[in-house]
Amino acid sequence: MMRFLHLADVHLDTPFAGREPEVRTRLRDAVREAFRRAVDLALEESLDAFVIAGDLFDGETFTFETERFLVEQLGRLTRRGVTVVYATGNHDPGEETARRRPEWPDGVHVADGSHPVRVQVHDREGRFTGWITAIGHATAREAADLSPRFPRPDGFLPEVAVLHAQVTSSNGAEAHDRYAPTTVDALRTRGFDYWALGHVHRRQELLSEPSIHYPGNLQGRTPAESGPRGALIVELAGGRPAQVRFRALGPVRWETIDVGGLDEAESLDALIRAIAGRWRERLDDEPGVRADWMVRVRLIGGSPLWRVLRSEEERHTLESELALELDAIEVTVDAEAIHAPVDPERHIDRDDALGLALHELARLREGGGDPGRFESELQGWDPRECTVQEYLTRLLAGADADLVSRMVRSD
Numbered sequence: 001m002m003r004f005l006h007l008a009d010v011h012l013d014t015p016f017a018g019r020e021p022e023v024r025t026r027l028r029d030a031v032r033e034a035f036r037r038a039v040d041l042a043l044e045e046s047l048d049a050f051v052i053a054g055d056l057f058d059g060e061t062f063t064f065e066t067e068r069f070l071v072e073q074l075g076r077l078t079r080r081g082v083t084v085v086y087a088t089g090n091h092d093p094g095e096e097t098a099r100r101r102p103e104w105p106d107g108v109h110v111a112d113g114s115h116p117v118r119v120q121v122h123d124r125e126g127r128f129t130g131w132i133t134a135i136g137h138a139t140a141r142e143a144a145d146l147s148p149r150f151p152r153p154d155g156f157l158p159e160v161a162v163l164h165a166q167v168t169s170s171n172g173a174e175a176h177d178r179y180a181p182t183t184v185d186a187l188r189t190r191g192f193d194y195w196a197l198g199h200v201h202r203r204q205e206l207l208s209e210p211s212i213h214y215p216g217n218l219q220g221r222t223p224a225e226s227g228p229r230g231a232l233i234v235e236l237a238g239g240r241p242a243q244v245r246f247r248a249l250g251p252v253r254w255e256t257i258d259v260g261g262l263d264e265a266e267s268l269d270a271l272i273r274a275i276a277g278r279w280r281e282r283l284d285d286e287p288g289v290r291a292d293w294m295v296r297v298r299l300i301g302g303s304p305l306w307r308v309l310r311s312e313e314e315r316h317t318l319e320s321e322l323a324l325e326l327d328a329i330e331v332t333v334d335a336e337a338i339h340a341p342v343d344p345e346r347h348i349d350r351d352d353a354l355g356l357a358l359h360e361l362a363r364l365r366e367g368g369g370d371p372g373r374f375e376s377e378l379q380g381w382d383p384r385e386c387t388v389q390e391y392l393t394r395l396l397a398g399a400d401a402d403l404v405s406r407m408v409r410s411d
Contacts, residue, residue, distance in 0.1 A: 002048055004049035005042045005051065006232040008055065008196075008199070008217065009053075009199065010052070010055065011091065012066045013058050014028065014031060020057070023057070023330050030250065030252040030292070037251075038218065039073045042077060050074075050085070053163065054164025055092055058091050058092070058261075064191060069101070075105040084108040087117075087135060088136035088137050089136070090140050090177065091181075093137040093142070094228055096135060112136045113137075114149055116135050117134050130158035130160065131153070133150055135163055136164070143178075146163060147186045152191045158194070159191070161196065163180065164180055165180035165196040166179055167182055169184060184212060187206075192210055196213065201216055202214065203215055204216075211244065215233075217406070219249075220254045221250065223296045224254075228246075251291065252292045258278075260299075262302070263303065263304070264303050265304070272318075272322060292328075298334045300338065301338070303341065318333055319332060344400040347408065348362070
């Protein structure tokens with residue numbers, strides 16, 4: 001049996017530009033802390049290998065401090081007999097590592113170009129448990145499919161392939177540059193038991209046999225990367241399907257909450273209470289979760305404070321108060337969808353563009369027409385989570401009030 005940790009897209013030295021200095025420092029430290037936790041996990045679980053599928057660091061901002069940190073952390077692994085296999089990606093390609101090549105500890109195997117690096121893996125007792133083959137990015141813009149360059153396995157022990165690539169059908173692929181593009185079929189036919197992928201930051205299984213996995217990034221870096229982030233513990237044995245377990249390792253989590261129903265919130269304190277109540281509901285969804293939070297609050301619908309909330313200065317005051325109330329590192333408030341209180345029912349019988357638009361919204365929410373025609377255009381729709389109609393209904397909630405607020409002059 002071969003047991004290893006699969007991680008990717010660590011992005012050490014991400015600049016986190018545009019944030020306050022103390023927040024930027026906390027986020028940069030969080031990435032290091034997540035990586036240190038990954039090393040701790042590999043040692044605690046007595047794993048045979050530690051697999052990094054690209055974008056370990058951001059080459060343009062790679063610091064001496066991070067170089068020393070990486071050498072020390074990987075040294076902790078190799079001194080305990082853990083094999084480290086690292087395939088470079090588009091943010092840390094071979095051209096970057098060649099300019100700043102750390103003195104990696106013995107036992108660290110780096111694939112920094114298009115030629116495969118094939119590594120034997122042994123357990124703590126020295127028993128031969130399998131092979132790991134990796135191919136890296138030589139440049140920051142690798143346009144070719146690298147999967148055909150992997151040699152076909154020819155043994156009976158577990159075989160793992162490591163690649164930083166965009167599988168074009170993967171969930172979230174559209175949010176990433178098209179580097180080393182490939183397909184599930186191209187990977188499936190190469191003969192490996194497990195594909196350890198990187199590049200797409202959303203954790204997902206693309207195929208169960210053979211196992212093809214993205215672990216997601218180790219630590220979320222933007223509001224779009226919400227939810228727990230971490231690495232995969234993988235066990236391969238005797239031709240059986242891979243056993244894969246996710247472990248959350250990122251100490252900072254990003255979350256977005258939508259807050260509506262603000263018609264009676266007529267003061268700062270009332271607004272804070274409404275938002276804090278919604279935040280407590282969100283935390284109740286994951287009882288016992290421990291994290292430092294970066295929170296984005298989207299205010300939606302009608303509010304008597306809509307004019308005040310359009311002011312950047314007033315929103316900044318609200319954000320500061322909320323950071324204390326929610327015990328968060330940072331809170332940002334998005335008030336683009338807030339508007340003056342309106343009653344759409346008063347306008348639905350109008351014989352003009354507004355009346356027609358309100359009727360069409362109601363028809364779409366109720367399933368009229370052909371919702372399937374929206375499938376290719378709906379941003380954020382995941383067919384594994386709900387139907388097109390369910391997503392449309394949720395997406396259009398409150399849209400009629402927003403439409404009225406945009407088309408009817410407020411007092």
